[in-house]
Amino acid sequence: MTNITNQLKTKLNSGLAKDILWTLFGQVTVMFVLLIVNKILSNNLTIEDFGIYNIIKRSTSVLSFVLLGGMGITIPRYLSVSISKKRVVETQLQIRASWLYLFVVCMITSVIYLLLYSRLSELVIGEENLEFYILCLLYAVSTAIASYFFAYYRGIGKFKMFNVVQIVFQLLMILPLFLQTGSLVSIIFGWTILNMLFIMVLTAIEYKQYNRIIKRISFRIPNFKKIFKELTKYSLPRLIGDFFLFAYSAFPVIYVGAKLGYEETSFYSIGVSLVTMVTPVFSFLGVILLPLVAKNIANKQVKEANSLVIKLAVIYSITAIFFTAIMYLGMDYMICIFFADKYIAALPIARVIALSLLPQAMYLLYRNPNDAASVFPYNTIILAISFAVMVVGFSISSTLMHFALMYLLTSIIQCICSICAWQFIIHKL
Secondary structure, X not given: OHHHHHHHHHHHHOHHHHHXXXXXXXXXXXXXXXXXXXXXXXHHOOHHHHHHHHHHHHHHHHHHHHHHOOHHHHHHHHHHHHHHOOOHHHHHHHHHHHHHHHHHHHHHHHHHHHHOHHHHHHHHHOOOOHHHHHHHHHHHHHHHHHHHHHHHHHHXXXXXXXXXXXXXXXXXXXXXXXXXXXXXXXXXXXXXXXXXXXXXXXXXXXXXXXXXXXXXXXXXXXXXXXXXXXXXXXXXXXXXXXXXXXXXXXXXXXXXXXXXXXXXXXXXXXXXXHHHHHOHHXXXXXXXXXXXXXXXXXXOOHHHHHHHHHHHHHHHHHHHHHHHHHHHHOHHHHHHHHOOHHHHHHXXXXXXXXXXXXXXXXXXXXXXXXXXXXXXXXXXXXXXXXXXXXXXXXXXXXXXXXXXXXXXXXXXXXXXXXXXXXXHHHHHO
């Protein structure tokens, strides 16, 4: 008994175990904050305004990850490998190159976004309002930069810091809701200001810590150009993949709003929001898995990487089935608790969408090792296929139930393709 206890203490005190516990705590906290935000807004906004809010929130999420340019995956992969091999100069060059890349992508995307105002305003904010349209861009930019910091902390192995800053970032969302909940403009403005202040604090902390090393590295040295090209080559296809990933979440809500109206959008968003709020529980291991698998592959430890993924797949499956059962059977209570009684009409739609939790959980597991083990953008191809199926399916659908079933179908396709891609990658290595 003493031996078992000592083994358990050793595992819990290990670096990996601490990373997992910190990340689990962080992602569960994020889930509860999102539940609180939705509860406050669903009670204080009309059903129609809540539908508009969901459209804005999801469209700006798509925009923020386009602005991030695929760095959310690139930075954890490359920094973890260079740090594991103790290449200090290469690590700092990667950080500088990633910031230059991020600046270029943000500038190009912002210009395109502003030029397409007349075509995108209805999709992004549900109306023509240039000031609000620009405000949403600033909010998306601030979210993208914050996401860069999250990826950076994952890459350098500071999972405690990663989770702390992510929790603070999410908690800041609650503050503007108590100051003013009657205006979507004031809420987005409050989030934007708080995000920018938060980014300034993080920048000051990291600049002070790494200034002495970074200032000795010149943009002109040959290795910088080589690393910049390498990061760009890996990131650009992932940028397209990130667009499809978040378009996969935003498109259904935007399409339903355009075809059936904002009230129906609110009902449809209930199920999608509940699934989205639970998925952080499953994405938390992926946060650790990507840099871990990248290290294993770099050190030719393919069997170890595959064994880890298989074990996690079993755990994910059991956990996802458990959560799905709770959501499906207790959906009426969850709608009343986390939203409001006026959304109970969404019950049958939300139950169908809840069934997508299992395939989405498996996708969230496999997408990280797929990106870690291969430069070829398998996830981008998978997301493009599933998004195309969704667009075609939605175009021939006419009711909320049809839209819910198509959401479930595309989640299953996404899951199957991801598992097959991992098996293909493993056999190639």
